[in-house]
Amino acid sequence: xxxxxxxxxxxxxxxxxxxxxxxxxxxxxxxxxxxxxxxxxxxxxxxxxxxxxxxxxxxxxxxxxxxxxxxxxxxxxxxxxxxxxxxxxxxxxxxxxxxxxxxxxxxxxxxxxxxxxxxxxxxxxxxxxxxxxxxxxxxxxxxxxxxxxxxxxxxxxxxxxxxxxxxxxxxxxxxxxxxxxxxxxxxxxxxxxxxxxxxxxxxxxxxxxxxxxxxxxxxxxxxxxxxxxxxxxxxxxxxxxxxxxxxxxxxxxxxxxxxxxxxxxxxxxxxxxxxxxxxxxxxxxxxxxxxxxxxxxxxxxxxxxxxxxxxxxxxxxxxxxxxxxxxxxxxxxxxxxxxxxxxxxxxxxxxxxxxxxxxxxxxxxxxxxxxxxxxxxxxxxxxxxxxxxxxxxxx
Ligand SMILES: Cc1cc2nc3c(=O)[nH]c(=O)nc-3n(C[C@H](O)[C@H](O)[C@H](O)COP(=O)(O)OP(=O)(O)OC[C@H]3O[C@@H](n4cnc5c(N)ncnc54)[C@H](O)[C@@H]3O)c2cc1C
Numbered sequence: 001x002x003x004x005x006x007x008x009x010x011x012x013x014x015x016x017x018x019x020x021x022x023x024x025x026x027x028x029x030x031x032x033x034x035x036x037x038x039x040x041x042x043x044x045x046x047x048x049x050x051x052x053x054x055x056x057x058x059x060x061x062x063x064x065x066x067x068x069x070x071x072x073x074x075x076x077x078x079x080x081x082x083x084x085x086x087x088x089x090x091x092x093x094x095x096x097x098x099x100x101x102x103x104x105x106x107x108x109x110x111x112x113x114x115x116x117x118x119x120x121x122x123x124x125x126x127x128x129x130x131x132x133x134x135x136x137x138x139x140x141x142x143x144x145x146x147x148x149x150x151x152x153x154x155x156x157x158x159x160x161x162x163x164x165x166x167x168x169x170x171x172x173x174x175x176x177x178x179x180x181x182x183x184x185x186x187x188x189x190x191x192x193x194x195x196x197x198x199x200x201x202x203x204x205x206x207x208x209x210x211x212x213x214x215x216x217x218x219x220x221x222x223x224x225x226x227x228x229x230x231x232x233x234x235x236x237x238x239x240x241x242x243x244x245x246x247x248x249x250x251x252x253x254x255x256x257x258x259x260x261x262x263x264x265x266x267x268x269x270x271x272x273x274x275x276x277x278x279x280x281x282x283x284x285x286x287x288x289x290x291x292x293x294x295x296x297x298x299x300x301x302x303x304x305x306x307x308x309x310x311x312x313x314x315x316x317x318x319x320x321x322x323x324x325x326x327x328x329x330x331x332x333x334x335x336x337x338x339x340x341x342x343x344x345x346x347x348x349x350x351x352x353x354x355x356x357x358x359x360x361x362x363x364x365x366x367x368x369x370x371x372x373x374x375x376x377x378x379x380x381x382x383x384x385x386x387x388x389x390x391x392x393x394x395x
Contacts, residue, residue, distance in 0.1 A: 001013070001051075001052065002014065002053070002065075002071075007070060007071070007074060010071060010074060011074050011078060014074065014075050014078040014079070015078050015081075015082060017051065017053075018078060018079055018082030018083070018084055019082060021047055021048075021051065022044070022082060022083060022084050023040070023043065023044065023047075025040065026040045026043075026044055026083075026084070026085065027082075027083040027084075029085075030083050030084065030085055031083055031360070032359035032360050032362075032363060033258070033359070033360055033363035033364065033366075033367050034359070034363055035206050035208075036085050038121070038160075038163040040085075041085060041088070042118065042119065042121070044084070044085065045087075045118030045119075046117070046118045046119070048087075048118065049063075049116065049117050049118040052065065053065070053075070054087075054092070054116060054117075054118050055092055055096060055115070055116050056071070056072065056075065057069075057072045057093075058096060058097075058100070058116065059100070062096075062100060062108075062112045062113075062116060063112070063113065063116035064116075068305060069244055069301050069304050069305070070301050070305065072245070073244065073245070073249065073250075073297070073301060076245065076249075076250045077249050077250035077253060078250070079250060080250030080251050080253060080254040081250060081253055081254055081257065083254075086251065088121065088122075088160070089245070090122055090123060090124045090159065090160075091115055091120070091121055091122040092115070093245070094122075094124065094168075094238045095111075095115070095122045095124075095166075095168050095238075096112065096115050096116075097238075098168070098185075098225065098234060098237065098238060099111055099112055099115075099225070100112070101237065102185075102225050102226045102234050102237075103225055104222075106222065107187075107222075107223075107225065111166075111187075120165050120166065121160070121163055121164045121165050121166075122164055122165070122166045122167065122168065123158050123159060123160055123161040123164035123166075123167050123168075123190075123212075124158065124159065124167070124168060124238075125140075125155040125158055125161075125167045125168060125169035125170065125212060126138075126155070126169075126170050126235065127155060127156055127157045127158075128140060128153070128154065128155055128156060129154065129156050132157075132380075133379075133380055133382075133383050135170070135235070136178075136179035136180045136183070136232065137179055138170055138171075138172060138183065139153060139172060140152070140153025140154065140155065140169070140170070140171050140172065140214060141153055141171060141172050141173075142171035142172070142173050142184060142186060142219070143173075144173070144221070144228075145218075147220060147221050147222075148218045148219060148220055148221060149171070149173070149184075149186060149218070149219045149220075149221065149224070150216055150217070150218055151169070151171055151186070151188070151194075151214040151216075151217040151218075151219060152214055152215065152216060152217075153171070153214050154211060154212065154213045154214065155169065155211070155212040155214075156200075156209075156211050156212075157200075157209045157210075158197075158209055158210050158211070158212045159208060159209045159210075159377075160208065160209070160210075161190070161197045161199075161209070161210040161212050162197050162199050162207065162210055164190050165189070165190055166187060166188065166189055166190060167187070167188050167190055167195075167212065168185065168186070168187050168225075169185075169186050169187075169188055169214075170183055170184075170185060170186075170231055170235055171183070171184055171186055171231075172184075173228055173229055174228075174229050176229065180232040181229060181232070182229045183229065183231040183232045183235065184224055184226075184228050184229060184230070184231040185224065185225045185226055185231035185234045185235060186219050186223055186224050186225075187219070187223040187224075187225065188217060188219050188223065192217050192218065192219065193217070193218075194214060194215040194216050194217035194218070195212065195213070195214060195215075195217055196212070196213040196215070197210050197211070197212050197213075198210060198211045198212075198213070202369065202370070202373075203369045204365075204366040204367070204368075204369035204370040205366050206366065206370065208370070208373075244297065244300055244301060244304070244310075244314065244317065246317055246318035246321055246322070246378060247293055247294075247296075247297040247317040247318070247320070247321040248321040248322065248324075248325060249290075249293065249294055249297060249321070251321075251325060252290050252293070252321065252324050252325055252328065253290070255325060255328035255329065255332070256286070256287065256290060256328060258328075258332065258360070259283065259328055259331050259332050259335060260274070260283070262332060262335050262336060262360065262361075263279055263283070263335050266335065266336065266337075266339075268337065273335050279331075279335060282331055282334075283331065286324065286327055286328060286331065289320070289324055289327075290324060293317070293320050293321060293324060296316070296317065296320070297317055300314055300317065311391075311392070312387050312388060312391035312392050313388065313392045315379075315384040315387050315388055316384075316388065318378060318379070318384055319381050319384050319385070322374035322375060322378075322381075323374075323375075323381075325371050325374055326368075326371045326372065326374060326375070329364075329367050329368040329370075329371040330368060332364050332367070332368070333364050333365060333368050336361050336364050339361040339364075340361055340364040340365050340368075341365065
């Protein structure tokens with residue numbers, strides 16, 4: 001269906017696919033800057049799966065098309081520009097590839113087809129109240145009892161745990177000499193008795209992440225990935241799978257288009273915002289940064305295609321890409337001016353009567369706050385700076 005040799009033609013085909021297949025209600029939700037509902041997302045996953053492109057970067061054996069990183073990035077970009085939501089990377093880019101690399105044949109058969117069908121949603125149980133950047137300090141325990149582990153403890157900041165079917169969770173199965181030792185990687189059905197999920201409403205008004213409590217939760221031993229006490233290697237490998245995607249080129253381009261649309265449609269003191277010098281200067285600055293980011297990402301893609309190692313400097317894509325998203329969101333708020341002030345919590349919580357006059361303006365402040373999280377999620381910017389300082393600059 002999609003061209004495998006000509007990237008420009010491939011781009012056109014993806015564009016056409018999104019245009020024809022993306023449901024109108026979901027396109028509208030994303031255009032207005034709102035959070036899609038789980039039902040909308042699952043319906044979209046299923047439509048992509050029916051078109052054979054939910055997990056195109058996976059090998060053919062597991063329902064993928066073996067796309068290159070370059071194809072995958074074009075795909076993500078066109079999806080974002082066409083108004084499609086970001087796909088759940090925890091499910092498709094993290095646990096899927098982990099199962100392929102470290103899972104037993106039984107575990108692969110059990111989970112991979114379900115994930116590739118778009119029906120199964122996963123969440124990531126790593127962070128704890130006292131273990132984030134210093135993840136190896138985690139304290140959630142799992143004690144062996146015959147053929148089961150009994151888990152006690154709690155996780156926090158677990159994205160979309162309230163909707164997830166399964167969780168992969170890091171637990172301490174032994175006190176090792178080093179904190180990285182004695183950690184195991186378990187899978188748990190979210191319906192298992194003893195799991196309680198408490199959503200956290202963020203400053204932006206959305207419940208994007210949760211606390212997850214484990215109270216004597218029994219998990220069969222065959223739901224452990226890899227060896228007991230050797231989960232740290234698996235835990236770290238997750239982050240390798242999507243390092244290039246963290247440049248978020250498509251997400252940045254989507255925001256640029258949104259800001260342009262707003263600036264062209266708003267006037268202040270009788271002048272179009274798009275014609276005002278302050279706006280033009282900031283827009284040009286961000287657009288130049290985006291072009292530079294895209295060129296940098298292309299350099300890494302070419303290196304990977306040539307079979308070279310990416311190296312720690314790839315961390316810069318995450319830092320630049322996420323900072324740029326924040327700057328677009330800030331420009332959006334400034335372009336809207338006072339219109340962006342309301343934080344429509346009731347509307348965001350699903351009360352239609354509280355809808356703002358202009359939906360896109362109504363979510364601008366929320367999205368700006370939401371974007372702050374990019375500094376932290378996926379490894380904080382300070383930690384990325386440390387990595388670059390030590391491993392690239394040898395400081
Ligand atoms: C939007 C979002 C989604 C998330 N989703 C998930 C999820 O699904 N599952 C999950 O497990 N976790 C998730 N997290 C949690 C995230 O992984 C952690 O917040 C992150 O690892 C940081 O940990 P912390 O919050 O405990 O902060 P801390 O590690 O306590 O850091 C606090 C501050 O100190 C700085 N700092 C810490 N150590 C150093 C150091 N050595 N040098 C310099 N500065 C340092 C940090 O950069 C930060 O500014 C999510 C977070 C966000 C924002």
